[in-house]
Amino acid sequence: MIVLRNSVWNAQPNQLLKTSIVDKSVENLLALMTTTEKVGQLNLYNGTWDFTGPVPQDNSTQERADNIKKGLVGGMLNVLTVDAIREAQEMAVEESRLGIPMIFGYDVVHGYKTMMPIPLAQTASWDSDVAYETNRIAAIEAASSGLNWAFAPMIDVSRDGRWGRIMEGGGEDPYLTSVMAVAWIRGFQQDDLSDPLTMAACAKHFAAYGFAEAGRDYNTTDVSDQTLFNIVLPPFKAAVEAGVVSVMNGFNDLNGVPVTADGRLQRDILKGDWGFEGFVVSDFNSVGELVTHGFVKDEKAAARAAFMAGSDMEMDSRQYERHLNALVDEGAIDMAMLDDAVRRILKVKFELGLFEDPYRYCNKERATSNVLTADHLAAARDAARKTMVLLKNDNDLLPIAKDVASIAVIGQLAAHKDIPLGSWRAQAPANSAVSVLEGIREVATGEVTYTEGYRLVEEKRHFIHEVPFSEQNRNGFSDAIQIARQAEVVVMVIGEDCFQSGEGRSQVDTQLKGNQVELLAEIVKVNPNVIVVLMNGRPVVIPDVVNIVPAVLESWFGGSASGNAIADVLFGDYNPSGKLPVSFPYHTGQEPLYYNHKNGGRPVTNDFDAGKVFWSHYTDAPNEPLFPFGFGLSYSIFSYNDLTLSSHQLRSGEELKASVNVTNKSNMNGEEVVQLYIRDLYGSTTRPVKELKAFEKVMIRAGETRTITFKISTDDLAYYWPDGRYCAEEGDFHIFIGGNSRDVLQAEFELL
Numbered sequence: 001m002i003v004l005r006n007s008v009w010n011a012q013p014n015q016l017l018k019t020s021i022v023d024k025s026v027e028n029l030l031a032l033m034t035t036t037e038k039v040g041q042l043n044l045y046n047g048t049w050d051f052t053g054p055v056p057q058d059n060s061t062q063e064r065a066d067n068i069k070k071g072l073v074g075g076m077l078n079v080l081t082v083d084a085i086r087e088a089q090e091m092a093v094e095e096s097r098l099g100i101p102m103i104f105g106y107d108v109v110h111g112y113k114t115m116m117p118i119p120l121a122q123t124a125s126w127d128s129d130v131a132y133e134t135n136r137i138a139a140i141e142a143a144s145s146g147l148n149w150a151f152a153p154m155i156d157v158s159r160d161g162r163w164g165r166i167m168e169g170g171g172e173d174p175y176l177t178s179v180m181a182v183a184w185i186r187g188f189q190q191d192d193l194s195d196p197l198t199m200a201a202c203a204k205h206f207a208a209y210g211f212a213e214a215g216r217d218y219n220t221t222d223v224s225d226q227t228l229f230n231i232v233l234p235p236f237k238a239a240v241e242a243g244v245v246s247v248m249n250g251f252n253d254l255n256g257v258p259v260t261a262d263g264r265l266q267r268d269i270l271k272g273d274w275g276f277e278g279f280v281v282s283d284f285n286s287v288g289e290l291v292t293h294g295f296v297k298d299e300k301a302a303a304r305a306a307f308m309a310g311s312d313m314e315m316d317s318r319q320y321e322r323h324l325n326a327l328v329d330e331g332a333i334d335m336a337m338l339d340d341a342v343r344r345i346l347k348v349k350f351e352l353g354l355f356e357d358p359y360r361y362c363n364k365e366r367a368t369s370n371v372l373t374a375d376h377l378a379a380a381r382d383a384a385r386k387t388m389v390l391l392k393n394d395n396d397l398l399p400i401a402k403d404v405a406s407i408a409v410i411g412q413l414a415a416h417k418d419i420p421l422g423s424w425r426a427q428a429p430a431n432s433a434v435s436v437l438e439g440i441r442e443v444a445t446g447e448v449t450y451t452e453g454y455r456l457v458e459e460k461r462h463f464i465h466e467v468p469f470s471e472q473n474r475n476g477f478s479d480a481i482q483i484a485r486q487a488e489v490v491v492m493v494i495g496e497d498c499f500q501s502g503e504g505r506s507q508v509d510t511q512l513k514g515n516q517v518e519l520l521a522e523i524v525k526v527n528p529n530v531i532v533v534l535m536n537g538r539p540v541v542i543p544d545v546v547n548i549v550p551a552v553l554e555s556w557f558g559g560s561a562s563g564n565a566i567a568d569v570l571f572g573d574y575n576p577s578g579k580l581p582v583s584f585p586y587h588t589g590q591e592p593l594y595y596n597h598k599n600g601g602r603p604v605t606n607d608f609d610a611g612k613v614f615w616s617h618y619t620d621a622p623n624e625p626l627f628p629f630g631f632g633l634s635y636s637i638f639s640y641n642d643l644t645l646s647s648h649q650l651r652s653g654e655e656l657k658a659s660v661n662v663t664n665k666s667n668m669n670g671e672e673v674v675q676l677y678i679r680d681l682y683g684s685t686t687r688p689v690k691e692l693k694a695f696e697k698v699m700i701r702a703g704e705t706r707t708i709t710f711k712i713s714t715d716d717l718a719y720y721w722p723d724g725r726y727c728a729e730e731g732d733f734h735i736f737i738g739g740n741s742r743d744v745l746q747a748e749f750e751l752l
Helices: 013-032 035-040 059-069 082-095 119-124 128-144 164-168 174-189 225-232 234-241 263-273 289-293 299-309 319-329 335-351 364-369 374-387 436-443 477-486 516-526 562-570
Strands: 043-046 075-077 103-106 202-206 246-249 279-281 389-393 406-410 447-451 489-495 530-535 551-554 638-645 655-664 670-680 691-700 705-713 731-738 744-751
Touching: 013 335, 035 319, 035 335, 043 059, 059 082, 082 103, 082 364, 103 335, 119 128, 119 164, 119 174, 119 374, 128 174, 128 364, 128 374, 174 225, 174 234, 174 691, 202 234, 202 263, 225 234, 234 246, 246 263, 263 279, 263 299, 279 335, 289 299, 299 319, 299 335, 319 335, 374 562, 406 436, 406 477, 436 447, 436 489, 436 562, 447 477, 477 516, 489 516, 516 530, 530 562, 551 562, 638 731, 638 744, 655 670, 655 691, 655 731, 655 744, 670 705, 691 705, 705 731
Parallel strands: 043 075, 075 103, 202 246, 246 279, 406 447, 406 489, 489 530, 530 551
Antiparallel strands: 389 551, 638 655, 655 705, 670 691, 670 731, 731 744
């Protein structure tokens, strides 16, 4: 079970009075508002001009400014700096009839100025404290800069490494993503939204955006209810239970209905079954895009469809602004529904303390003193090293001795100070990351030489453009080969540019681009002691890398302190403990690839089909991943033994205990993520071959054996049936415990 902290919406006795006062204040304000003013609260404008100067004289901008002054705008996004936010807020509060403050949102995805590791990397820590602390710091920095609403966390489960936005979420598993989602939300919101160093969180994208066909962003999604309820929705349900105050829908259609206009999702499930009390915001222009989807005839119909489905606030396409008044007058939208949407938005504004002080977030001293602090950078370093996954370490090549005579560092990514910041880097200063080369030189006492070797990206690149690749040439090969030949150890950094992943950056081929692998093969010929550091935002295809080098460290895009954190791991100041949150394929053609797949009627393990054609397989690649979900090595060596169950039968209302002994057989203390999976062998619907149900990250000292015990109840075995019931089904189960989803011990029990 996921343990949730109390939050704004899960009120404790000392919060009940405050909640009651807020509710009464909202109702009093609603009673004063005209229909036009109510509709205005549903409008979220994009900040398209600098509020610290005069309003540009073009008609569109002047109209937007006038609407803010009339109290017809509920919030804004992309308005940055304390001065600009204060100016905009003054227009709304001091010039409108009712003085209702606006809410100010921004994509604070993995930091504001201090960049933390990308969310996929944070999930690789399997550590909710990492998720909590990174977002706590992100909230401090962004709120100190005037913002009070984060368009994060993204908690879309995704099984397809081709999808560019996989870097922004928690990977392929609903349970692990749920655990991180709760921690991310707690980090933003804390226990009191009125604290000016917190932010309203926004769980996105509701729902199934990560299941885009062919991994192509914005593409259609078509999933069964079984997949929707058991894989896609659990992180969002956990987010609601954790008290998230806003939810964003998405760009995709789901089973033929664009989610922005999906009443079943937003009204029936989210606001109905789950009792969500916050508000729903559309994604950028997704209301207007209902016409493009071919779901409605025109923009007026789009406005009605989105609103009736439960989209409370519209991001920038302005269809609500243009059409909702008329729709209410015509009786096509009921006033009670309009009041409900406005009530939800006003309630969050009251909880943020904006009615008490509209400028509470506009403190210029905090804006300079609370960003890029030494403490924040230290936390970024600690988070980054906890996210790293050791994929291979033959002959104990790692850790490197600090007094090694000579190290050759090779690769454009090794010296790059911008790429480690990752995509969705908010207001991080360009080229502000610590590079791998800088990190190594700070630690190593021997000679460190460097050459670029390959060039993956041009120095001039832009967020909205495709990544420009140079002509593949071998101009840098000779220098790289020369320094590699003369060095005792080679550290070669390869991977992706950070803008190869992210929104709108899906790829048909997730192999490493350019001639990186070609150069690596030449390096290995002259020096076998090659350590590869991967820098990437998605699961990449690397069998050609793994097969020729003794050591591979997955570092992801680690943020501002990336280079120091990588050096900490390379030189043994930190023992890697990360585990993969996504399966790494042998070939892109295996995608979507995920551990919790179905068995099928002709699985690979059918003995009667051994060596024959007619079983579920590829003829040119393995079925299994190169590295499975949950995989990650350590400088310690962990051995799993003696899986025991307290009983081989489980009855409703009881608990079953599963215990395993984990021994650290090395001379180095280390952390291990002990993972528990179950399999329901048969049921009313076919069930996955494994499902993660619990994990525990534990420190095990050198030579120590620890007994790890998990408790299993019928709740852990429940799933959504085709008829909508959520319950466990009697029958036989397998239980697996191990250090990843593949290498496990197994036991059996029966649910009675």
